[in-house]
Amino acid sequence: MSEEQKKTEEQKRTEEREAARELISNAEEIGTETAAAETTARDEDDENKGFRKYKIKDIVFLAIMAAAMLVTGCVMPFAGRIPVFGMTQLCLSLQFSVLPAIGLMKVRKAGSLLLMSLFAGVVLVFMDVIMFACLAFCALVAEAAVLLVFRGYRKDAACFFAAWIYFPLSMPFVYVWNLAISAEITGALNPWYVKAAMCAAVVALCCIGALVGVKIGREMRKSGALKK
Amino acid sequence: MKPTRRKLYPLVAVLSGVFVIVFGLVTAKTLACTFFLCGVFVWLSLFGCLKSCLRMLPGFIPAGAAFVGLTYLLSGDAGAALAMGNRLGALCLGMIPGVNTDPVRMTRSLSRVHTPRAVTLGMLIALSFVPMLRGEIRRVREAMRTRGAGSVLNPKIFYRAFLIPLVMRLVNISDTLALSVETRGFTLGKAPYTIYKKEKPAPSDFLYVLGLLAGAAAAILL
Structure with missing residues (x-):
């Protein structure tokens, strides 16, 4: 070649x-x-979509919010022994509305509230068994209400609504449990006006808490911290 | 009987804790419940929870005395005071097996019974993040003091100088943690996975459960 x-x-x-x-x-x-x-x-x-797949970062954030709920909820076993109806709810209403609202503002997916309740429930079950069962059930009811009314968590109002009704919903269940198990000590036999006042206080505090949570969520979003 | 150093199987520990609490709440008004709780204290001490049992006493004795005393003063009924003491005791004793369980062991046991990965991951983080969160709260408060931000009791200061930095910090930690979990090959899908150490119930766990059930039966029948 x-x-x-x-x-x-x-x-x-x-x-x-x-x-x-x-x-x-x-x-x-x-x-x-x-x-x-x-x-x-x-x-x-x-x-x-109404139902979206969860990512690892969603689960991690919800778990951290649940841990924050647990830390702030450590007064529960002692508050529950004070013989005034709804004392536990009154002591925890602010933190149990602010933190879920922040969690929902970041993870706007159906089931977020239920997951938060489950994660917090791991420890709550030792502090107050009925509270764990109640919170899981209330989370389910709140999620269902949000899906029916808002069709998901796209709007801030949906996050506010879910965080607001989540904790006050536990009061009727706790009342029935207290009546069955330990009426004289847990305040289930308090006069009606005491119960009404406590219910109103819990609803008002949860409303304030949910508002604060949504406000924090908006500030975080503006600063870029709550990016998707 | 020689105390065992082996810790209880996590699922047994959790379920026994719930059982003690529920049983204590249901039978709180009886004297038999007090004896049952004393028995549970001894039983837990024998099954690897001695340290937790002793650590619980300094908190329980003054709190219990205060609640029992207050109940007696308010109601004048010794039975109500006894019920209050029993309830608090059941609560404290029911918490011990759970507190004594390592979160990692708990996650392994739950993985073995095919609990969804999202749930086990969330539970593991929620359980092990609590001490870390306390540290973060302390750091934010120290930062407030350094900056001379004022009292945390003032709602405006609390919101701007405490709540916002804390949430910001939590968001950053969660992002780093999620990235760390992902880089270690963790997925939420149906990917096959193995468990590093398989947790199995030992004969001592069965003995522990039997003793607990026998104690409960004795408290009801005798």
């Missing part, structure tokens, strides 16, 4: 290699663009 033929073959190979490389890079670019477009479309599609 002559020197010239060798050179021509070498040149051909180099050209082929370059063409193949360009083809690959072009295909990769197209693939990335398509994948990015697909992801964006999927995200947008996902945003409009």
Whole structure:
């Protein structure tokens, strides 16, 4: 084979290699663009769904909020022994509305409130068994109400509503339990006006707490901390 | 009987704690409940919870005395005071097995019974994050003192100088933690996984449960 033929073959190979490389890079670019477009479309599609898949960061954030609820709720076993109806709820109403509201403002997915209740319930079950069962049930009712009224947590009002009604809903259940188990000590036999006043106080405090939680959520979103 | 150093199987510990609390609440008005709770104290001490039992006493004795005394003063009924003491005792004793359980062991046991990964991860974080959160609260309060922010009892100062920095810190920690969990290959899907150390109930766990049930039966029947 002559020197010239060798050179021509070498040149051909180099050209082929370059063409193949360009083809690959072009295909990769197209693939990335398509994948990015697909992801964006999927995200947008996902945003409009009522039930969305949870990501690890959602679970972690909800668990941390639940831990915060637990730390602030450690007065529960002692507050529950004070013979005034709804004393536990009164002591915990602020933190049990602020923290769920913040959690819901970040993780706007159906089931967030229930997950928070379950995570907090791991320890709560030792402080007050009925409170754990109550909170899980109340979370379910609150979630159902939000899905019926707002069709999800897209609006801030939905987060506020869920955080507001979540804790006061536990009062009727606790009342029935107290009446059955330890009426004279837990305040289930208090006069009606005491019960009414305590219920009103809990509802008002939860409303304030939910408002504060939503306000904090908005501030965090504005600062970029609550990014999706 | 020689006290065992082996800790209770996590699921047994949790369920026994709930059983003690519920049984204590239901039978609180009887003297038999007091004897049952004393028996549970001894039983827990024998099954690896001696330290937790002793650590609980300095808190329980003054709080119990205060609540029992107040109940007696308010109602004048010794039975109500006894019920109050029993309830507090059941609560404190019911908490011991759970407090004594390592969160990691609990997660492993739950994974073995095929609990969803999201639930076990959340429970693990919620359980192990509590001491860390206390540290964060202390740090935010120290920062407030350093800046001379004022009293935490003032709602405006509490909101701006305490609540917002704390939530901000929690959000940052959660982002880092989520990233850390993801980089270790944790997924929420149906991917196969293995358990590093498999937790199994030991014969001592069965003995513990039997003793507890026998104590409860004795408290009801005798």
